[in-house]
Amino acid sequence: MKKYLYIGAFGFFGSMLRFAIKNIQFRHSSVFPINTLIINITGSFALAFVFALALNLKKFDENLKLGITTGFIGTYTTFATFCKDAFGLIEKGHYNYAIMYILFSIGISMLAIILGINFAERFKVKEDEDEEDITAEL
Structure with missing residues (x-):
């Protein structure tokens, strides 16, 4: 039961941060989904x-790990929004942006x-150094 409380509590904060970052207005082409790209790259780093x-x-x-x-x-993070954004770029004829977005999302996330x-x-x-220091003091 405790794990569900951790997941729910941490999930609340994750969704709030995602919502906040998704609503930041960056100076960029309004076509390119930079917000979702940032969210998924930082999420990939954090998960790893x-x-x-x-x-x-x-x-x-x-x-705590589960939370x-x-x-x-x-x-x-949001794979569904990544797919929706990529499809939206293709649907609107922004093929170059779609290819860049897909490649950047996967490539930079892998680097992250x-x-x-x-x-x-x-x-x-x-941690190993700290344990050696503690052992040396004993």
């Missing part, structure tokens, strides 16, 4: 980071995953 961090750290609460990944990031994993690896080293 949290999963890698959970694997690297010895103590990572399973409910962050399924709840927050699951409601924050690699960065998220690499960034989480730094915490593993830090």
Whole structure:
């Protein structure tokens, strides 16, 4: 039951952040869905980071991991909106934007995953160093 509370609570904040970012007015062509692109790239980074961090750290609460990944990031990112935006660009005849959007979404999100994993690896080293310091003091 506790995991559902975590997922629901974190999901609330993920959906609110997504809504806030989706409504930011960037200076760009109104045709290109930059907001969804930003949401999905940052979500890809965050998901990879949290999963890698959970694997690297010895103590990572399973409910917290579910809350962050399924709840927050699951409601924050949006594959359906990505598909809707890409289809909308194609339907309106903006083929170049559609191709750029699809390639950027997939390509940059994959790079964000690699960065998220690499960034989480730094915490593993830090945790190991802290354990050595604690052991040396004992």
